[in-house]
Amino acid sequence: MRVIIIGAGEVGYHIAKKLSDESQEVVLIDQDPAKVRRIGENLDVQAFLGSGTSPQMLRAAGIQEAELLAAATDRDEVNLIACLLARSLNPHIVKVARVKNREYLAEASLFSRDLLGVDLIINTNDMMVDTILGLMEVPGASEVIDFVGGEVKLVSFLITAESPLAGKRLTDLNAYGGNLLVGAIVRGHKILIPSGRDAIQPMDLVYLVMKRAEVNATLERLDIPTRPLKNVLIVGAGETGTAVAQALDRRRMKVKIIDQDGEKCKKLATVLNRSIVIRGDGADRDLLREEYAGDMDLLIAVTGDEESNVLISLLAKELGTRRTITRVSKPSYMHIVSAIGLDTVINPRMAAVRAILQHIRRGRILSVAPLREEEAEAIEAEALETSDIVNTPLSRVPFPPGAILGAIVRGDEIIIPRGDTVIRPRDRLIIFALQQVSKKIEELLTVKLEYF
């Protein structure tokens, strides 16, 4: 499949990387020579220097044969024009556009078949806001991923030495009730898809599957505080900071937001009703103390500078802030942040990549969530009647090593799979798989037994 990506920014780069890792033909267009060079050097994609809104360029990139166009520049207008051009050059192409402007997003008819014909809108701001709100809903978690429309959650959290789970084998976890399901463990740089014999160690990041209604009760049993986060300090009034502040402001939470730019602060003060906007350096310890950062439930560091974000979060931790959420995009940093004690790291491209993957993966895969640096995935899929995993005891289903069936959702019920469990047609499956086996899982879910 030929895919054209416009814009080699953070989002475009990672969509390109992910798709090329999945061995798709990727063509990338950007106007910045440095970015184009970087892509050409690092990824197995074809990078063009030019404008994504130039019909000539798009033809040169082979838009007539392409199946997918992802317009992922920072500018909405460029993305929308690119989609419009793509539509006229190739009426059958699937179009994915990154759009930020709320006014555009509110005009549903703009994206309809009649006008732009955008098949998928990616709004990284909204995704970041959803991620942060999801995290706030489960105060102890480092990551929260929704499945089955939010009814089932994949919650990850760091195991401390005092945790009742520390040192336990997965087979011993039945003492904590039937609904405790460890899908994946991140240990240092590695991600494990555990079997029953594996034991949980302190400093592991474990991924648990649980029902929405049981999240708090489960976490309390595991000695993870669930007191709601009410006082929030946001550092950085960029697009994400602004969007988060507005969302929290609407929910009547106590929000303070710090930024250095006077104009940004003024704009923000105009759109917020209850929140307090403070002009100053978020990495200034005195300012943080003056605003009682240590008494905050949550600090969200989302300035444009990732090094600052890490430092601000560390500073807040030192002052006593209960939790921190830090925006870090550089993959090279992702590994070390948990080692230096930052509980939660978010990054905008994960969400965007997730949305694109979901759209590209065919068959009965309902959603895909990349876990930790995309080395593993949590896949939500529907069990097809024709697939060879139904109506057979699980012990006889050929699950590849490196993949585990985390949970089966049947109606309202979450079933923990055992060797004798039988998957029925239309069950929702939540599968954890290392990236290298995710293709096999896809086949397993869709291909009939007779084919072999």
Added chain:
Amino acid sequence: MNFRLIANLVAILVFSIGLSMTAPLLVALYYGDGGALALLLSLIATCSLGGAAFLGSRGQEDYTLSHRDGVVIVTLGWIAAGLVATLPYLLSGTLASFTDAYFECISGFTTTGASILTDVERLPKGILFWRAQTQWLGGMGIIVLSIAILPFLGVGGMQLYKAEIPSPVVDKLTPRISDTARTLWKIYILLTVAQIVLLLFGGLSWYDSVCHAFTTLPTGGFSTKNASVGHYHSAYVESIVVAFMFIAGINFSLHYKLIHGRRREFIRDPEFRAYLLVTGAFILIVVLDVCGGKVYPTVWEALRHATFSVVSLLTTTGFVTADFEAWPALSQQILLLCMFLGGMAGSTGGGIKIVRVVLLVKHCYLEILRIIHPHAVTVVKLGRMAVPQTIMRGIWGFFILYIAIFVLAALALAALGMDTMSSISGAATCLGNVGPGLGGIGPMDNFSGVPPAGKWIMIVCMLLGRLEIYTIIVLMIPDFWRK
């Protein structure tokens, strides 16, 4: 400054005022109870004066006005309109002294409603109609009326409009200012007709209905009865008057929006909400203060009189149904506070205006917040809109000037021998264009007892209040007159 053009436009205004005397003249001829001759003579004199001045200053092709020209025209226009309007009172012998007649006319045009006359029921109907009509013309603004009907003003109209209605939030309803002025007058006329019809249903005569509607919508408060609206002892009439006073206290741009189906904007308007809240809260306080046998035996009666008085004074109309001087001190002071607050900006009401008070309170709160959070960035907002610093400064200036003028006027009135309550409430009621005060000029008294110098102070206060201070004050600054 283009003095020839200024004279020309003021002349047109005077001529139009003269023409408008046709209406009371017809009333006088219909009832035949006197005053017709005086009105006819006034009409002829005013029109000839205006006409002569117009011819004398003719020869203008260019009607481009500077902001300064606009300010002078508006101020002179109001002073001149008051002067010629005294003619019917003086010629008919209703009022003997020029001071009294001028007081009555300025009180009319500025929609204050403070009166020198003790027994209005005895006066010829034509003269009383003229008295009501001055308020009706002044309510929406005599200058706005000229902009609406004089097509040649063009851009100059905007300068006049801004000088007469210096609302803190400029709300141009239509692309062209003359259309905006015409739209406002249409709404005004529509509401007046509606009130006349509803009052007729209440059993009032045509004459009384028209006269009361003419003084309700401009939030004026002149009545054709000695006991004001209280004369009718009718809950229906009072509720109609309360409703229309309240409506007149709403920004007319909002009425425009409502007529054009933009109901959400109406309901969500932050100033309207504050207006509603203040009205409700004040009524509640007064009801609690006067019911339970303290003044009125039943809650119903307390509610009826409290609502009428609060709405009447808050919208700066000044109709009365009850002697609120017999009320406890708390209620009296609430009513005094009403005189300062006034209606919404862009309404026909006077006072400081709700929107200014809301913004000032918000600004104060944000200043306090800055003590708690020294690095906080604060923006004063009205609804979702940020209010620019320049406008906030203008509002603070207005507020300080308003209070300063009030204090000076109250001191001056006291120096002339008026008692404490009369001098304080007299200054407040005139500056706020309300009408009745407290003490010697209370709801059951009138202003005839005020010393002549005090009347002139009040006249200045009424004009300052109607033109929202800056327009007149700026004329007293020497820099204004320098090239």
